[in-house]
Amino acid sequence: MTFNEFSVYMTENLTARESFYEKALEFQNEKNKKRPPAKRWKQVKLDRAVNAMWQGIMKTMYDKIKPSIKRDAPDLRQAWLDYFTKYGILESMDEALSEIEFE
16 A cells, blocks of 8 residues: 555544544644734645645554555555554544644
8 A cells, every 4th residue: 555545545534534634723723823914824725734734644654554564465455454454543543633632
């Protein structure tokens, strides 16, 4: 599974994604309020920052899981999915994302 495939899969299957986006946007808005009025970001840039935060978390998780997947598996995608199931990755990530706080 490539990083892009991993990211799409997680985006589609993590139930805490929406709450993460809400918290991250709130965090970015708070940071934005502290900027001088002329330097404040528009909504599009705030959304990009939130997406970058999401992608950063996805990249970290991908990099942690990738070494555990056997590269010689007949079906690499299925090897990833089996790993997710065996170790409860979706549930663990949902829990962690729902508890995340930004400072």
